[in-house]
Amino acid sequence: MHIEIQRKSETSLSKQIFQSIVDHIRSGLLPQGSQLPSVRELSKELEVSFVTVVKAYKELEKENLVTSIQGKGTFVNIEESDIRKTEKDEPAFDWQLSLQDYVPRAQFSRFHHVPGEIQLSSSMIDPGLLPNRYLEQEIHKMLSENPRILSQYSEIQGDYKLRVAMSQYLKQFEVSTTPDNLLITNGSQQGLDLVARTFIGPGDVVVMESPTYPGAIDIFRGRGATILTVPIDKEGMKVDILQNLCDKYKPKIIYTIPTFHNPTGTVMSHKRRRQLLEIAKSIQCIIVEDDPWCEIYFDKKPPTPIKSMDYYGHVIYLKGLSKTLAPSCRIGILSASGSIFNRLLAAKSNADLGSPLLTQKSLLPFVTSKKMIEHMKKLRTALKVRRDLVLDLLSHYAPEGISWILPIGGLNIWLSLPTWVDTNQLLIEAKKNNITFLPGSACYPVVQENHHMRLSFSYMNEQQLQQGIRTLCNILNSEIPSKKNNNNTPYF
Template structure:
């Protein structure tokens, strides 16, 4: 079991060990019944004292994540409420536990595609709201006109026609770029990964928002980065706190989702965008501006992108088309300049030699057509209706002590529970009723705040949204009533 210990941060070593093991348990990388290394073996492996490991194990056992059996060892434990029926395994793969891996966590994958009927955990768009029939027709037409496309490789940088189309498309977001400075990726997630594998190594400092997109946390943790976090308020990343961090440390990367932030839905003000860019320029850092869905605004357009103000090549801009157009095509772009772009292109070549040509050609006729504009307009209307439905239901049925942020766009709604109520426990109860959401702990890296959750109103239709939010509110009523009746939190 690989645990990255960072000795130059303010978090105690025992806390780092504790958090790393929790991350692996919640990611499914350490499953029920798996034996953990002995205190002595782990302290030797990590180069820390026995007391440090003992303290971490004691805290894990106190929280119910592990159990120690005298004479046998320490094992991952699943609370009774988390237990599921398991088929008997006829084959043993225990030997695989001896093969070391370097995955510190992969929490987001657990909530991406789930078996529950009411799926509020992943910010995807209802397929019924996407232009499926038009894209189907275009694929048939393309294959009829050019049947050899299935036997052709595309350019590593991406199809030239698509890059030209994306150059025109990005003008609407005030993103200054050229087709030569656009790299087509297999979704925005690959864009994050390319930046990380190109520029981030063990010990490099990365600044992220807290909370933030779990998939980005997973990537940067996997690179062994020293991650520092900056809280988010209604106006986006707290740049005053960022400035204080940068006075003490020099981050190599600052990762931000300034527009309809995931998970909180906040929008960074234009003033803060300028301040963030000024900070990055002063310390020679790279900003990753992740822009998954700035097209989905409900009232007014969001402020201009940070990239639009970047004259010295500090901003790497990521734009995904998967959510708003064609998830099955997995198309995203990276816009960057100078040697940074050249190195990202080399990383793309090393990764997959280029994204599939078929999917790139499939969306090409749609991007800059009137159909795209009409599609986005209808999409904004449909998602606003669903957002309003969720807000109305929460206002009517949620118990006292529950609050939320009203998003002005995007796909998600961030809900805060009473401080003592763990959303992971609420999720266990929700799954029993075929409902799932994203627990807030997945969105925090260091000091996890468990009393938050994210629901995505974009994937389920109105009927299932109504059912899901009603179930969620009933569970919250039950948990809070139980707390009031006992006079103390059921978890302590």
């Protein structure tokens, strides 16, 4: 178990140790029933006081995550539903826990695609809303006309024709780029990974919104970054707090999801986008702008990306196509310029020598046709219906004390419960009813808040949403004494 200690952090050492172990447990990296190092061993390994580790372990016990047994040690708690029967022939893998690793957390993977009759946990789109039949026909046509595609590698930077098409596609968002400044990635997640492995090392400062996308937290934490957080309000990241942090710590990267923020759904105002860019220019740092679904708006179009205002190469723009077109193709676009782009291209080369050519060629006919525009219009209409359905159900059946943000785009609704409610515990109850959601704790890089949850309304059909939200509200009503809800105040 690797625990990264940042001695210059304003977070106490005991809190850092506590949080790191929590991340390991919730990521599944510390299996239930596994033994933690002794207090003496861990204090020696981390070069901290005995009392510091004791304080962290006591906090873990208080949160019911571990149990200390006199004379035996401290063990990760086993939930009754997860106790496994020991088989005589079952191989023993306990020895593997002695191998040191450098993975601090991997919470996102646990909620990305999980078993469950009603999945409200993952921001995916119902396959029935995607252009499967058209893509199938295009793939058959492409392979019949040019079967040698199966025996060819792609350019490391990506198929040139697809890069031309994507440079044209990005112009509708006022992002001016050229095919030479675009990199095709295996989804935007790989784009994030390339940025982190290229520019972030142990101790480098990364600023993130709080809460934020769990997959980004996992990646930057994996590089040993010192993560600082900025709260958000209805206009996005609070730039006054950001300015103070930047003056003091000079971050290398500012990571943001300004459009239909994940998980809260908020939209950063145009004014703040410009202010954020000015801050980055003043301290010579990089903005990583993650834009997974700006096309999915339910009212008016959102402000143009920060990248549209970037004339000096401060913004690395990540655009995903997987969710809205074809998840199995795993296509993402990275736009950058100057030596930053050249170094990211080198990192892509080291990672995989280029994304699969077949998947790139598969999407090309769709991206360059009018069907792309028609598909996005239909998708917005269908998802708005599902969003409205979930909001209506919550208004009727959720107990008092629960509030949510009205999302005007994207795929998620962010709920806030009374502060004493732990959504990680609620998830256990929900799973018993074959329902999943994303507990808010996974979305906080530093100090966790456990009383939020993210519900994704995009993957389940309307009948499943009806069943899932009603059942979830029944669970909430049983856990929160005050019932009946007609007065939901907004989150902000």
